[in-house]
Amino acid sequence: MWRKPNEGKPSQPMPSSGGGEPYSPTVLTPAKPEEPLRASPTPPPPPQVVPSTPAPSMASMILTPPSSPSNVSKINAGLKIHGEVSGDTDLYIDGEVQGKVQMTNGRVTVGPKGQVQAEIEAREICVEGTVEGNLKASQNTQLGPASKVVGSVMSPRIGIADGARFRGKIETVRAPRSPKSVASEASRVEDQQETIGAKAE
Amino acid sequence: MNWTVKTRPITLNPQRAAKPGPPSPASTTANTRVSNGLKEFLWLIGDVPRGRVLDLGPIWQSTVNFFVEQDFRVSSEDLLRAWKDFLTDEEERIRAAAVGEAGQRLSPSALADRFLETALQYPEASYHGILAWDLFDYFDPAALAPFVDRLSNLVHPGGAILALFHSRPTERFHRYRIINEQSVELIPAPTIAVHARVFQNRELLSLFEQFRSSKSFVGRDQVREALYVK
Numbered sequence: 001m002w003r004k005p006n007e008g009k010p011s012q013p014m015p016s017s018g019g020g021e022p023y024s025p026t027v028l029t030p031a032k033p034e035e036p037l038r039a040s041p042t043p044p045p046p047p048q049v050v051p052s053t054p055a056p057s058m059a060s061m062i063l064t065p066p067s068s069p070s071n072v073s074k075i076n077a078g079l080k081i082h083g084e085v086s087g088d089t090d091l092y093i094d095g096e097v098q099g100k101v102q103m104t105n106g107r108v109t110v111g112p113k114g115q116v117q118a119e120i121e122a123r124e125i126c127v128e129g130t131v132e133g134n135l136k137a138s139q140n141t142q143l144g145p146a147s148k149v150v151g152s153v154m155s156p157r158i159g160i161a162d163g164a165r166f167r168g169k170i171e172t173v174r175a176p177r178s179p180k181s182v183a184s185e186a187s188r189v190e191d192q193q194e195t196i197g198a199k200a201e
Numbered sequence: 202m203n204w205t206v207k208t209r210p211i212t213l214n215p216q217r218a219a220k221p222g223p224p225s226p227a228s229t230t231a232n233t234r235v236s237n238g239l240k241e242f243l244w245l246i247g248d249v250p251r252g253r254v255l256d257l258g259p260i261w262q263s264t265v266n267f268f269v270e271q272d273f274r275v276s277s278e279d280l281l282r283a284w285k286d287f288l289t290d291e292e293e294r295i296r297a298a299a300v301g302e303a304g305q306r307l308s309p310s311a312l313a314d315r316f317l318e319t320a321l322q323y324p325e326a327s328y329h330g331i332l333a334w335d336l337f338d339y340f341d342p343a344a345l346a347p348f349v350d351r352l353s354n355l356v357h358p359g360g361a362i363l364a365l366f367h368s369r370p371t372e373r374f375h376r377y378r379i380i381n382e383q384s385v386e387l388i389p390a391p392t393i394a395v396h397a398r399v400f401q402n403r404e405l406l407s408l409f410e411q412f413r414s415s416k417s418f419v420g421r422d423q424v425r426e427a428l429y430v431k
Contacts (some may be wrong), residue, residue, distance in 0.1 A: 143260075152402050165282070169276045171274050
């Protein structure tokens with residue numbers, strides 16, 4: 001007689017969908033800001049990215065995973081902030097922000113419930129909610145399928161999911177060189193100079 | 202810009218020239234349409250360094266990719282959806298207004314003027330090319346003139362507008378995205394506006410009289426691609 005296998009049963013219960021709002025990260029559950037881009041009732045094609053130079057690999061088309069949960073600051077739904085938010089950590093916004101968001105070395109994610117009326121400047125920007133303001137990213141910008149953006153986007157790479165609503169300009173800019181690559185370039189030049197010096201001797 | 206002076210043929214970007222081998226999947230889908238109007242449009246604006254293009258349809262990754270790879274700057278504004286949202290809000294306003302308050306219906310051209318207070322807000326002559334896919338057929342004809350005036354102001358002298366018109370009422374509403382320099386993909390979409398009218402040539406010439414020249418391509422699918430050069 002057939003027995004229902006037990007291995008198919010999920011070990012942990014799935015988070016509740018919240019009445020059509022599949023992404024409602026709380027403080028207890030670590031935010032997964034990249035998930036809204038992938039999961040939707042009709043799964044959109046994987047976001048592509050506009051390359052400047054050089055063309056990015058497929059691996060770089062998906063946003064890099066966020067830092068450890070402890071490193072992600074959150075503005076949860078129901079919270080309103082007027083003013084400037086700045087720092088070096090990653091930021092997840094599911095509340096309302098008006099003013100300016102500046103996380104130069106971090107990643108800013110506007111969640112499905114997030115409503116931002118501010119300029120956002122960050123390393124990576126991912127929008128699943130609503131933004132009125134200019135987006136300036138030093139690495140990449142992702143507009144999710146349910147995103148609504150009014151403003152300009154300046155980013156070396158931009159990914160736009162089908163269904164995204166956007167009004168404004170898109171400008172791809174060259175990605176700034178990271179200090180690490182600059183340092184490795186400098187050490188390479190020094191090595192070359194030493195080799196040349198040794199040959200001359 | 203005078204297209205009788207320019208030499209042909211020009212490929213926008215040699216890297217994007219047709220490659221030998223099997224066609225790409227995009228070019229074999231049933232909803233892909235060869236667009237001579239797009240080809241001509243790109244030929245017209247292709248030699249503008251760091252040109253600017255305004256797409257009046259929804260934003261698509263492939264369209265943005267296409268223009269960015271050609272070193273264009275892209276702006277996007279889904280005008281038809283914005284217009285539809287505006288009309289919905291306007292209806293709500295009228296419904297909510299108490300008797301005697303400012304709840305009167307505006308004329309189509311007054312509505313268009315009010316809508317344009319917030320839409321298409323760009324500096325004059327700031328675009329070398331404007332893509333107006335299924336757009337003018339879907340507006341109330343009485344509201345159309347202010348839109349064309351505004352678009353005319355936005356086009357840089359020598360720039361062009363590519364617009365699509367249907368020679369018969371459409372069965373299904375589509376959105377368009379660029380696949381390559383002579384193909385667009387028709388994406389079936391929920392109807393956000395009904396096809397308002399079929400334009401005659403004379404009416405179109407009158408509507409776009411501010412433009413220096415026009416050229417149109419009629420396809421077997423009864424879609425007319427019209428190019429208006431400022």
